Amino acid sequence: MDKFTTLTGIAAPMPLVNIDTDMIIPKQFLKTIHRSGLGKNLFDEMRYNPDGTEIADFVLNQPAYRSAEIIVAGDNFGCGSSREHAPWALLDFGIRAVISTSFADIFYNNCFKNGILPIVMPQEAVDVLMEDARKGANARMTIDLENQTVTTSDGQSFGFDIDPFRKHCLLNGLDDIGLTMEKSTSIDTFEAQMQQSRPWV
Numbered sequence: 001m002d003k004f005t006t007l008t009g010i011a012a013p014m015p016l017v018n019i020d021t022d023m024i025i026p027k028q029f030l031k032t033i034h035r036s037g038l039g040k041n042l043f044d045e046m047r048y049n050p051d052g053t054e055i056a057d058f059v060l061n062q063p064a065y066r067s068a069e070i071i072v073a074g075d076n077f078g079c080g081s082s083r084e085h086a087p088w089a090l091l092d093f094g095i096r097a098v099i100s101t102s103f104a105d106i107f108y109n110n111c112f113k114n115g116i117l118p119i120v121m122p123q124e125a126v127d128v129l130m131e132d133a134r135k136g137a138n139a140r141m142t143i144d145l146e147n148q149t150v151t152t153s154d155g156q157s158f159g160f161d162i163d164p165f166r167k168h169c170l171l172n173g174l175d176d177i178g179l180t181m182e183k184s185t186s187i188d189t190f191e192a193q194m195q196q197s198r199p200w201v
Contacts, residue, residue, distance in 0.1 A: 078107025
């Protein structure tokens, strides 16, 4: 998993509330077990017409936001059914952080496991960040995970809270497998001891 330290990038404004996981990645794209390739179907029903042509006024189809790495969203982002494909699709598109007033619990947890930083902020802060995101590609936000701040293009800074363990994992690029591999020496020692004391197992 890629480390998340400091990110300076384009933020796409998505003020819609209750953006659920079926909107993020519709059910017909859940057949794959691969994490890559889902970015083209991110927000599929919002991005494309039935004939496959782009819906011009959808934010991620607009030239200013095609390379967005941050989403500033309305309340309750990631609600709906549990599907890890949702953060997979976001990450494959290039999204590394989502800012909202609240997230659905399962989606929130899945983001950390896939290297995406979900940031919860009060409505007043999200409103300012939303307006900054509306400035387009020339307005780049900076997210500093170490110092737990989000800074607008004009230098206004907001702090955010994050669980220390989750922060450690993102800063060091540790998913569940990476956390296990950190204990590889202890695991090897334990297995060697077990083989000596219980060779029949």
